[in-house]
Amino acid sequence: MTGGRAGYDDVVVTTPVTVPYVRYSMRGAHWFLARALTGLLKQSGLGKDRIDGLCVSSFTLTPDSAVGLTQHLGMTLRWLDHIPMGGACGVVALRRAARAVQSGDATAVACIAGDTNHTDSFRLNLGTFSQFARDAVYPYGSGGPNASFAFITDYYMRKYGAKREDFGKLCVAQRANALKFPYALMKKPLTLEEYLNARVIAEPLRLYDCVMPCAGAEAFLVLRRGDAEKLDQPYARLLATIERHNAFPDDPIQYRSGWALDCDELYAQAGVGPRDINVVAAYDDYPVINVMQLEDLGFCNKGESPDFVRRHSFTAEGSFPFNTSGGQLSVGQAGAAGGFLGLVEIIRQITGQTIGAAVTKARFGLASGFGMINYDRGLCSGAVILATRQQ
Amino acid sequence: MTRPLTRPPRKNPILRTRVPNLPPGSRSRVTLGLTAAAARGRLELQTCRDCGTVQYPPREACRVCLSQRLEWKVQNGTGELLSETTLHHSNELFYRERLPWRLGMVRLDCGPVVVAHLHGDCVRPPSRVCIHANIDRAGQAALVAMPEKDTPNMADDRQLREMTCDPKFRKVLITDAKSPVGQSLVEAIVKAGADLVWAGYAEPWKKPPGFERLSSLPQVSLVPLDLTDSRAVKNLAGEIGGRVDILINTADHHRNYGINAREGIEVARAEMDINYFGLLRLAQEFAPAMRARGADGQSSAVAWVNLLSIFALSNFPPHGTYSASKAAALSLAQCLRAEFAPAGVRVINVFPGPIDDEWNQALPPPQIAPSRVAAEILEALRGGAEDVFPGDVAEDWMARWRDNPKVLERELAAMR
Numbered sequence: 041m042t043g044g045r046a047g048y049d050d051v052v053v054t055t056p057v058t059v060p061y062v063r064y065s066m067r068g069a070h071w072f073l074a075r076a077l078t079g080l081l082k083q084s085g086l087g088k089d090r091i092d093g094l095c096v097s098s099f100t101l102t103p104d105s106a107v108g109l110t111q112h113l114g115m116t117l118r119w120l121d122h123i124p125m126g127g128a129c130g131v132v133a134l135r136r137a138a139r140a141v142q143s144g145d146a147t148a149v150a151c152i153a154g155d156t157n158h159t160d161s162f163r164l165n166l167g168t169f170s171q172f173a174r175d176a177v178y179p180y181g182s183g184g185p186n187a188s189f190a191f192i193t194d195y196y197m198r199k200y201g202a203k204r205e206d207f208g209k210l211c212v213a214q215r216a217n218a219l220k221f222p223y224a225l226m227k228k229p230l231t232l233e234e235y236l237n238a239r240v241i242a243e244p245l246r247l248y249d250c251v252m253p254c255a256g257a258e259a260f261l262v263l264r265r266g267d268a269e270k271l272d273q274p275y276a277r278l279l280a281t282i283e284r285h286n287a288f289p290d291d292p293i294q295y296r297s298g299w300a301l302d303c304d305e306l307y308a309q310a311g312v313g314p315r316d317i318n319v320v321a322a323y324d325d326y327p328v329i330n331v332m333q334l335e336d337l338g339f340c341n342k343g344e345s346p347d348f349v350r351r352h353s354f355t356a357e358g359s360f361p362f363n364t365s366g367g368q369l370s371v372g373q374a375g376a377a378g379g380f381l382g383l384v385e386i387i388r389q390i391t392g393q394t395i396g397a398a399v400t401k402a403r404f405g406l407a408s409g410f411g412m413i414n415y416d417r418g419l420c421s422g423a424v425i426l427a428t429r430q431q
Numbered sequence: 432m433t434r435p436l437t438r439p440p441r442k443n444p445i446l447r448t449r450v451p452n453l454p455p456g457s458r459s460r461v462t463l464g465l466t467a468a469a470a471r472g473r474l475e476l477q478t479c480r481d482c483g484t485v486q487y488p489p490r491e492a493c494r495v496c497l498s499q500r501l502e503w504k505v506q507n508g509t510g511e512l513l514s515e516t517t518l519h520h521s522n523e524l525f526y527r528e529r530l531p532w533r534l535g536m537v538r539l540d541c542g543p544v545v546v547a548h549l550h551g552d553c554v555r556p557p558s559r560v561c562i563h564a565n566i567d568r569a570g571q572a573a574l575v576a577m578p579e580k581d582t583p584n585m586a587d588d589r590q591l592r593e594m595t596c597d598p599k600f601r602k603v604l605i606t607d608a609k610s611p612v613g614q615s616l617v618e619a620i621v622k623a624g625a626d627l628v629w630a631g632y633a634e635p636w637k638k639p640p641g642f643e644r645l646s647s648l649p650q651v652s653l654v655p656l657d658l659t660d661s662r663a664v665k666n667l668a669g670e671i672g673g674r675v676d677i678l679i680n681t682a683d684h685h686r687n688y689g690i691n692a693r694e695g696i697e698v699a700r701a702e703m704d705i706n707y708f709g710l711l712r713l714a715q716e717f718a719p720a721m722r723a724r725g726a727d728g729q730s731s732a733v734a735w736v737n738l739l740s741i742f743a744l745s746n747f748p749p750h751g752t753y754s755a756s757k758a759a760a761l762s763l764a765q766c767l768r769a770e771f772a773p774a775g776v777r778v779i780n781v782f783p784g785p786i787d788d789e790w791n792q793a794l795p796p797p798q799i800a801p802s803r804v805a806a807e808i809l810e811a812l813r814g815g816a817e818d819v820f821p822g823d824v825a826e827d828w829m830a831r832w833r834d835n836p837k838v839l840e841r842e843l844a845a846m847r
Contacts, residue, residue: 163522167455175462176488179455179573180546181532182523183516190516191536191546198556240519289494292538293514415488416536416544 093146126411154257155375218366256374321382356397451725456569565815658709689751784824
C-alpha cells in the first residue's frame with residue numbers, strides 16, 4: 041500500500057462565519073447550526089439550493105445526526121458527512137470536503153460545527169462521552185477533561201521542566217488577542233499574577249488553564265477557485281493537510297500526538313517549512329496542548345517549548361502570532377465549534393477578513409486540531425496549511 | 432501520613448441529614464467483569480488467551496491481536512504512579528461534597544495504565560504503588576492506588592473510608608450475639624474500634640459460656656431480639672434503628688436432614704422463620720432508616736451483612752431443608768442489595784463452609800472456626816468485597832460452582 045498523496049489543485053476555503061457565543065442557551069444545537077448555515081449563505085450570496093454538500097460536527101445534536109439535519113433545515117444534498125471528532129473536526133471536515141469538491145462529488149460544501157450549552161448539559165455529556173470514559177474515568181472524581189489534562193500537565197511539567205509561568209504566558213497573550221475579538225466571552229485583561237493565583241481546579245491546573253464550555257457555532261465553505269471568484273469571495277488555498285488517530289498508543293502518559301508522526305509530510309505537501317508560517321492556530325483547550333503542538337509541529341524540538349515560550353510574545357502584532365482570536369481559552373469552547381475556531385480564524389487572517397487583531401502580511405497560516413479524550417488522552421490530531429491567493 | 436480518625440461528636444439533631452449521592456454507577460456489560468471480581472475482593476483484568484496481553488479498560492477484543500478469547504485473571508496490582516492530580520472541582524454531587532479528591536495514573540507492572548483513586552499516603556510520582564479493586568458506594572468496582580507498604584492509620588484515609596465499611600467509630604448491631612460466630616464477631620468488632628455494639632439475643636434462659644464476659648465490655652449493649660417476633664423487631668428498630676451503621680445478621684436456625692428423614696414441615700418452617708422471614712422482618716424494619724443515613728457524615732450507615740452458607744449456592748442433601756432456607760435468604764439478600772444501592776449501603780453476603788459448631792458435628796473436616804468467619808467478615812468490612820467465602824470448603828465449592836453448577840449438584844448428591 042504505497043502512493044504519494046495528491047495535492048488539492050484549485051480547492052479553496054472561503055466564508056469564515058462565527059455565530060456569537062453565549063455561556064448558556066435555551067436553544068438546541070439545531071438553532072446554532074441553522075444560524076451558521078444562514079451566515080454562510082448570506083456572506084457568500086449562495087442560495088440554499090446551491091449547497092450540495094454538508095459536513096456537520098456537534099455533540100448536542102443527539103438524537104439527530106447530520107442526516108436529521110438535512111430534513112430539519114430542508115436541504116437536498118448529494119454529499120453528506122458527520123465528523124464526531126471534537127477538537128479535530130475542523131481539520132478533518134476540511135480534508136473530507138476538499139476531496140469531495142476536488143473530485144466533483146460536490147461543488148459547494150458547507151462545513152458547520154456548533155453546540156448548545158444548557159446549564160446541566162456539559163455534565164450529562166461527560167458521563168456518556170465514550171465507553172472508556174464511562175467505565176474507567178468519569179467514576180473517578182468526575183472531573184471531566186480538567187482531570188485528564190491535569191494528569192497530562194503534571195507529567196509534562198515534571199518530564200520537561202515546564203513552569204506554570206510558561207503556560208501562563210500563553211494564556212495571558214491569548215487574552216490580549218481576545219480583547220480585540222468581538223465574539224470572545226472573556227472581556228477583561230488577564231495578568232500573569234491573576235493567572236498564577238486563580239482558584240485551583242485540578243492540580244496543577246487553575247481556573248485560567250481551563251476552557252469555559254459555552255454555546256455557539258462556526259462555519260466555512262469549501263469551493264473550487266473558479267466558483268469562489270464568481271461569488272467574489274476572498275479565498276484561501278489549501279496546501280496541505282494531515283490527520284492521525286490513536287498515535288503512540290504505548291506512551292504511558294500522553295506527551296506527544298499524531299502531529300509528531302505526520303508533520304514532515306505536512307510541510308512537504310505544502311512546500312513550506314515551519315519558519316514560513318506567519319500565523320498559527322493551535323487547539324488550546326488547555327495550555328499543555330498548545331506547547332505539545334508547538335513541538336510536534338516542528339516550531340521547536342520536543343521538550344523545548346518552555347524555552348520557545350520564553351522567547352516569543354504570541355500576540356497578533358508580536359513575534360509568533362498565535363491563537364490570534366484569543367483561542368478557546370479566551371473565546372470559550374462551544375463544543376464541536378472549538379474544533380473549528382482556530383481554522384476559521386486562520387481563514388480570516390489569510391483572506392484578510394479578520395474581525396479582531398490582524399497579522400500583517402500573513403501569507404501562510406497553520407491550523408491544528410486535537411480531540412476526543414476517549415480514555416486517558418486525546419486520540420485525534422490533525423493540521424492544515426492555508427495560503428493566500430497570490431503565491 | 433494519614434491522620435487518625437477521631438471520634439465524631441454527637442449528631443446535632445437539629446441539622447438535616449444529608450441525602451445520599453452516589454459516584455457515577457453506569458458501566459458497560461464487559462466492565463462489570465471488573466466489578467464481579469471486586470465483589471470477591473480481587474483485582475482481575477482482562478487477559479488475552481492467545482497473545483497474553485493484559486488490557487484495561489475492558490474491551491470486547493484484544494487490543495493487540497484482536498482475539499476475542501479474553502479471560503479475567505487475578506493481578507497483583509503493583510505498578511508505578513506516573514502522574515497525579517487533586518481535584519478541587521467536580522461535575523458530580525457525590526464528589527463535590529467530598530472535595531478535594533486525589534487521583535493518580537498508574538502503569539501496572541502487568542502492562543496497562545489505569546486511572547485510580549489515590550490514597551493520601553502515596554508519595555508524589557514517580558513512585559511505587561499497589562492497585563486494589565474495591566466496591567465503591569455505587570456498587571461498582573473502583574481502583575484504588577495504595578502505598579506499596581502499609582502506613583500508620585492508612586484505613587482512616589478520608590477517600591478510602593468512602594469505599595470501605597470500616598467499623599471504627601461506627602455503631603453495629605449483631606442480631607444473634609450468643610452463637611459461636613456471634614460471640615467472635617462481638618469481640619472482633621469491639622477490637623476494631625466500633626463505637627457501640629448492640630448484641631442481640633433471643634431465648635434469655637440460654638447462657639452459653641463466654642457470653643457474660645462479652646456482655647460486660649463497655650462498648651457492648653445487650654438487646655433482646657427474636658427474629659421470629661415481628662413486633663419485637665419493630666420495637667427494637669424504633670429504639671435504635673436510626674443509629675445502626677452496620678447490621679450483621681448472624682441469626683441462624685440450623686437442623687440436619689433433608690426431606691425423607693422427617694415427617695411434617697415444622698423443622699423446615701422454623702428454619703425459614705429465622706433464616707428467611709427473620710431477614711425479611713429485619714430488612715423491613717431496619718433498612719429504611721439505614722437507607723436514609725447513607726451519607727450521614729464520617730460514621731454514616733454503610734453495610735448490612737448476611738451470614739448465609741455455602742449450602743445456599745447448591746443444595747447439600749444431608750442438610751437439605753436448611754440449604755433451602757439459606758437459598759431463599761440469598762435470593763432475598765440480592766433484592767435487599769438492589770434496594771440499598773441508591774443509598775450507597777453495601778450488602779455483604781457471607782457464605783461459610785460448615786462452621787465448627789454443634790449442628791455440623793457429623794460432617795467431615797475441614798470445618799471453619801467461628802473466629803475465622805468473624806475475621807473474614809471484618810476483613811470484608813474494612814476492604815472492598817461484597818461476597819465472602821470463608822474456609823477451604825467454601826472456596827472449593829465456590830470454585831466448583833463457578834466451573835459447572837450441574838457437576839457440583841451431582842457431586843453434592845453423592846455426599847452422604
